[in-house]
Amino acid sequence: xxxxxxxxxxxxxxxxxxxxxxxxxxxxxxxxxxxxxxxxxxxxxxxxxxxxxxxxxxxxxxxxxxxxxxxxxxxxxxxxxxxxxxxxxxxxxxxxxxxxxxxxxxxxxxxxxxxxxxxxxxxxxxxxxxxxxxxxxxxxxxxxxxxxxxxxxxxxxxxxxxxxxxxxxxxxxxxxxxxxxxxxxxxxxxxxxxxxxxxxxxxxxxxxx
Numbered sequence: 109x110x111x112x113x114x115x116x117x118x119x120x121x122x123x124x125x126x127x128x129x130x131x132x133x134x135x136x137x138x139x140x141x142x143x144x145x146x147x148x149x150x151x152x153x154x155x156x157x158x159x160x161x162x163x164x165x166x167x168x169x170x171x172x173x174x175x176x177x178x179x180x181x182x183x184x185x186x187x188x189x190x191x192x193x194x195x196x197x198x199x200x201x202x203x204x205x206x207x208x209x210x211x212x213x214x215x216x217x218x219x220x221x222x223x224x225x226x227x228x229x230x231x232x233x234x235x236x237x238x239x240x241x242x243x244x245x246x247x248x249x250x251x252x253x254x255x256x257x258x259x260x261x262x263x264x265x266x267x268x269x270x271x272x273x274x275x276x277x278x279x280x281x282x283x284x285x286x287x288x289x290x291x292x293x294x295x296x297x298x299x300x301x302x303x304x305x306x307x308x309x310x311x312x313x314x315x316x317x
């Protein structure tokens with residue numbers, strides 16, 4: 109199951125993103141609208157790119173968003189859980205995001221699950237390891253891991269989509285869109301391709317284990 113956060117189209121067909129899900133880098137670089145980086149725009153484009161690669165490989169997936177408007181989170185969770193019942197639990201999911209920090213100086217990739225040992229922990233670790241192999245070890249991105257409860261790499265947070273879905277679900281914060289260096293990486297086609305490769309590889313490995 110594939111989900112993206114904070115992305116949609118307004119009635120005029122223009123992209124919009126909530127005020128705290130965008131950042132103006134000024135004249136330092138050109139992103140979505142001059143120096144503006146819209147997290148939701150990036151999340152949607154990246155997820156659709158992953159979907160296209162899954163299509164090419166013949167790997168099944170379900171998109172729980174709509175491209176034409178920003179579907180409410182509760183509705184997306186309901187759709188995911190409907191599919192979970194239909195597939196008798198034989199499914200798992202990822203929610204794609206880009207991160208931000210109060211000082212706009214944090215950097216790096218991280219994955220989130222809910223608190224304590226969960227069924228999503230192995231999935232989060234598998235993705236973290238695949239991203240680290242392709243992007244972390246070569247020094248292309250910074251890898252963030254922080255789990256003080258069960259020793260895994262995932263951050264543990266009570267995000268709604270993680271708490272309310274009935275299947276293993278991981279929320280991904282690919283990089284920090286309000287940090288100029290990370291924002292440039294997020295827009296780099298080569299980096300994006302390796303990010304997609306890491307996620308698609310994880311989906312294949314987890315599906316066939």
